[in-house]
Amino acid sequence: MSRRVVALGLASLVLTAVAALVGPSLAGAQGDFILWQLRVPRVLVGALVGGTLGLVGACFQTLFANPLASESTVGTTAGATLGALAALALALPGGFPTVFACSCLGAGLASVAVTLVAGSGRATMGDVLLAGITVTVATGALSVGLQYLSDSRALVAASRWALGQLPQVGYDGVLVLAPVTVPCWLLLLTRTRALQTFTFGEELAESRGVNVPSLRRLVLAVGSLGVGACVAWCGPIAFVGLIVPHVVRRMVGAELRRVLPLSLLSGAAFLVLCDALSRSLSPGRELPVGVVTAALGAPGLVLLLLRTRRSAAA
């Protein structure tokens, strides 16, 4: 089992690194520029975003005791999207910092709304998930309203962003995202044991010494911050947080000591590879990476569910 852990970890790292080389030849004077100013920063941002989504997804699945929970199903991504979209579509002044702040604010408010709607203190996890779906639907409707209200130039920018993509020149994205996401990773990973104890139910976890309300607050807040940052920079990217932890669990078992760090690494590799695909599928043109993750993630998840059901039936 532990050989699989090492194999999956190493494969994720190697694939992430190799992804930078995928695409048209890097020969000539332009090659250096393409590699160091376009591909490498893109891979780094992809890794930061994918790792965050994968890890937050795995933590949310545990916190909500629900295999279908992830930042996109409990309303966090929707809240972040609404916040960032408000900044973009209404062309608020201040540039990226405003988008970033609005996105984190939206993610945080959505998470708070989910906990409040669910009755905070001693709500069951089913309540929280239902509240998450409500928030997602509501913010989705508000987003459409915002796009309807915005002027056409802002609308084009906003709808491009809303597809979810990674292209960029230079290292701004890395410099913006790394200082936010990496501390989020570390904080979430320090809660591994508490989350593992939590898998036995809230009350048993409480009786074993886990401060459940504080654990829930921390994971929701840190998850919202990380997801808010990612959404602000590259738009909503679906399915990473949902499918990556499932695949990891199937490969290395249910121990969160393994699942959490590997969801981080594999999430990074998955998004970076999807991005490599998105820029090499049709030469000269790029698909938004959000389209690729959804195109791979949705059927992948269906396949997983079917196989899980078959093995449960057997």
Add this chain to the structure above:
Amino acid sequence: MLNDVSVRKGARTLLDHANVELRGGDFVALVGPNGAGKTTLLRAALGLVPLAGGRVRVNDADLALFGARARAAELAWLPQHSPPADALPALEAVMAARYRFQETTGAARRSAERALERVGVGRLATAPLATLSGGERQRVAIAALLAQEARFLLLDEPANHLDPAQQAETYALLGTLVRDGTGILCVTHDVNLLAHTAAAPRVLGLAAGKLRFSVDYGSAELSGRLSEIFGVHMLSLAAGSGRVIVPAPPDVGGPSA
């Protein structure tokens, strides 16, 4: 431990001014009909339900003032049904019960292995919980309870899912723990199992949220008191050096209790 504790749910009183004395080295058994409030009493003692009145005191301090980890050092809980974390190996499930200790994974693993050995299921360490039988899972849950190393154990039907030999073994193990100074409060349906503890248990009778009696396990009064709270005539039959208490068959007339 419980001082005049009441628990209400809406207009219903689940627990009415309950007083329970439990010290290290005590074995207290809690019996009563279904719905009497036995599980509620344990949950109240653990601080898992809000109290409508009274206090839970541990070491002469109010439990409400304890942090989660400090409370876990005092009280450990074996719930009636432990939710299965299906794919997790038994050893990891036991390690998760050691959350209160700040220790390395290796140290947690060694303690968890010892706990599994102690309840006789060391061979199951790597088996995923989902593949275990009901009895095996119950013993893993008991191993997790031991691994927490709390001073007081609150058990809800520890003999659940166990065959007669395992039930006897489990109560014998509880007896050993009591002699080592652990305090045990144990909900049970079968008072006869208490004989296996080789301790001197006290039996508390709970009915409709009220504690009705507190008698020693060896007392001749016990069968009469049980007849009262269960509303069925209980016979005390001599067996070996002790006795067993069983519900009377229909053709044995009982005293009008």
